[in-house]
Amino acid sequence: MKFLVLSDIHGDTDALDKLDEQFKAADVVLFGGDFAKFEHTETAAPVLEKLCAKHETIFSVLGNCDEPDFLEKIEGKDISVQGSLVYHDGLAFAGSGGGSKFTGTTPYERTEEELTGDFDVVANAKEGADENGHWNNLILIMHNPPKDTKCDMIPNGVHVGSEKLRAFIEKTAPLAVITGHIHESAGIDKIGDTTVINPGSLAEGKYAWLEVEKNSTGTWTVTKAELCQQK
Numbered sequence: 001m002k003f004l005v006l007s008d009i010h011g012d013t014d015a016l017d018k019l020d021e022q023f024k025a026a027d028v029v030l031f032g033g034d035f036a037k038f039e040h041t042e043t044a045a046p047v048l049e050k051l052c053a054k055h056e057t058i059f060s061v062l063g064n065c066d067e068p069d070f071l072e073k074i075e076g077k078d079i080s081v082q083g084s085l086v087y088h089d090g091l092a093f094a095g096s097g098g099g100s101k102f103t104g105t106t107p108y109e110r111t112e113e114e115l116t117g118d119f120d121v122v123a124n125a126k127e128g129a130d131e132n133g134h135w136n137n138l139i140l141i142m143h144n145p146p147k148d149t150k151c152d153m154i155p156n157g158v159h160v161g162s163e164k165l166r167a168f169i170e171k172t173a174p175l176a177v178i179t180g181h182i183h184e185s186a187g188i189d190k191i192g193d194t195t196v197i198n199p200g201s202l203a204e205g206k207y208a209w210l211e212v213e214k215n216s217t218g219t220w221t222v223t224k225a226e227l228c229q230q231k
Contacts, residue, residue: 001027001028001089001091001211001212001213002025002026002027002028002209002210002211003026003027003028003029003030003139003209003210003211003212004019004022004023004025004026004028004029004030004055004207004209005030005032005178005197005199005207005208005209005210006019006029006030006031006032006199006202006207007031007032007033007034007063007143007178007179007180007181007198007199007200007201007202008032008033008034008063008180008181008183008200008201008202008203009031009034009035009047009051009201009202009203010034010035010036010037010038010043010065010201010202010203011035011036011037011040011043011044011046011047011203012037012047012202012203013046013047013050015202015203015205015230016047016050016051016054016202017050018205018230019054019202019207019230020054022207023054023055026055027057027089028055028057028058028059028088029051029054029055029057029058029059030058030059030060030139030141030178030210031051031058031059031060031061031079031141032060032061032063032141032142032143032178032179032180032181032198032199033060033061033062033063033064033066033097033098033141033143033180033181034062034063034064034065034066034143034180034181034201035047035048035051035062035063035065035066035070035074036063036065036066036067036070037065037203038065038106039065039105041065041066041067041070041107044066044067044070044073045073048070048073048074048077051079052077052079057088058079059079059080059081059086059088059093059095059139059141060074060079060080060081060082060095060141061080061081061082061095061096061097061118061141061142061143062074062082062097062098062108062143063097063098063099063108063143063180063181064098064099064106064107064108064109064143064144064181065106065107065108066097066098066107066108067107067108068098068107068108071097080095081093081094081095081141082095082096082097082118083095083096083097083117083118083120083121084121085121085122085125085128090137090214090220091137091138091139091175091212091220092128092135092137092138092139093138093139093140093141094118094119094121094122094138094140094141095118095140095141095142096115096116096118096119096140096141096142096143096144096165097118097143098110098114098115098143098144099143099144099181100112100115100144100160100162102160112162112163112164112165113164115142115144115162115164115165116162116164116165116168119140119168122135122138122172123172129172132173133171133172133173134172134173135172135173135174135175136173136175136219136220137175137220138172138174138175139174139175139176139177139178139212140169140174140176140177140178141177141178141179142165142177142178142179143179143180143181144161144162144165144179144181145161145162145165145179145180145181145182145185145196145198146161146162146165146166146169146177146179146191146196147159147160147161147162147163147165147166148161148166149161149166149187149189149190149191149196150185150187150188150189150196150198151179151182151185151186151187151188151189151196151197151198152179152182152185152198153182153184153185154182154184154185155184160182161182166191169191169192169194169196170191170192173192173193173194174194175194175195175212175220175221175222176194176195176196176197176210176212176222176225177191177194177195177196177197178197178199178210179196179197179198180198180199180200180201181198182198183200183201183204185198186198186199186200186201186206186208186227187227188208188225188226188227195210195222195225197210197225197227199227199228200227205229205230206227206228206229206230207227207228207230208225208226208227208228209224209225209226209228210222210224210225211223211224211225
């Protein structure tokens, strides 16, 4: 299965039009949040409309630049996995929206407990995990990155990701994690056996591919993870 991985569009609908061939090649689109441009939450709605017109299967969360009430809009388009557990073609998807509390200048900054609380639906699920509590078929989408990977480092070298989100990944060992938020930290890394991807900001022309497959024993594996740049 081939996923087009996007995040941090920030109101730039033209950037979506430049990916028409990539949308056609993807089985599913995964979006890590920030529909809206910083301090211009009205730009989120046009992005949502155009994104939904590009592909029929999209899984998404909100970013810190999006209004919390915008969750109703993405739920109305049936693309939200924030606070939900959604199944598609043998895989499970769950999401955490918003960013951790920092400057207070963006509309959707949340506590560590709120960020991880979006994943209570996974922790409370009666089916899905193995005897070790691991979810081999689970893909998590979290706007705020987990701490201490290539995906959460700001230019001064400090890791600013969430400790609690990382702990949740270590506990559940999902197949892959899609994140965003830290534009300067586009990257691919691992937490245990989990592949972590921050595609970078699509407003800067950055995106990624993720490919997974199920082998003959029923185990899902990541077969490709690649960062890309629009020409």
